Amino acid sequence: YDTFMAKLRTLSEGKSDGPFTLIINDPLSNSFVGPPPSVAASLALKAEEGNSSAVYSDYKDPRVEIVEYVRSQDQDDILGISDLKTEGYNEQIEATGTDQMQELSDRLTNVHKRGPDHPNIFGKPEVEGDDTKYGEDSVVWKTGSGR
Numbered sequence: 001y002d003t004f005m006a007k008l009r010t011l012s013e014g015k016s017d018g019p020f021t022l023i024i025n026d027p028l029s030n031s032f033v034g035p036p037p038s039v040a041a042s043l044a045l046k047a048e049e050g051n052s053s054a055v056y057s058d059y060k061d062p063r064v065e066i067v068e069y070v071r072s073q074d075q076d077d078i079l080g081i082s083d084l085k086t087e088g089y090n091e092q093i094e095a096t097g098t099d100q101m102q103e104l105s106d107r108l109t110n111v112h113k114r115g116p117d118h119p120n121i122f123g124k125p126e127v128e129g130d131d132t133k134y135g136e137d138s139v140v141w142k143t144g145s146g147r
Contacts, residue, residue, distance in 0.1 A: 027075045029068075035061055 011020055024031050034040055039059070046055045076082045 027071045027079065033064060035059060 010016060011022075024033070035043065039061075043055050043059055047053050071079075071081070073082070
């Protein structure tokens with residue numbers, strides 16, 4: 001790995017012994033090979049001046065060849081694409097009865113009285129000297145304002 005990365009670094013710095021070809025085989029089409037930094041900077045300036053990103057899609061690097069292909073069955077198997085169910089997948093959900101009412105946990109069914117200014121005393125921050133009243137003892141609760 002280290003030898004390969006050192007060779008790749010040498011090639012990227014333009015210090016190679018001659019021309020080379022780098023082949024990126026990307027069956028998911030997630031790779032990005034950008035233009036050289038000087039070209040990228042000029043494209044960015046043109047995009048900013050024209051207030052449009054069309055300059056990026058119009059740019060074609062003559063040294064880059066893009067070949068699109070259909071993945072092989074082996075590639076689909078390795079990527080798990082062959083196992084994807086793309087038709088009739090809702091049938092299984094309907095058959096499991098997920099639309100039935102579920103019993104809620106105690107935390108959700110045991111509703112506490114809450115004042116409109118704060119949910120409950122447990123949410124009160126621990127600040128020294130703070131004597132703010134919460135819940136039923138609060139001014140908002142007693143006066144009914146905020147309800």
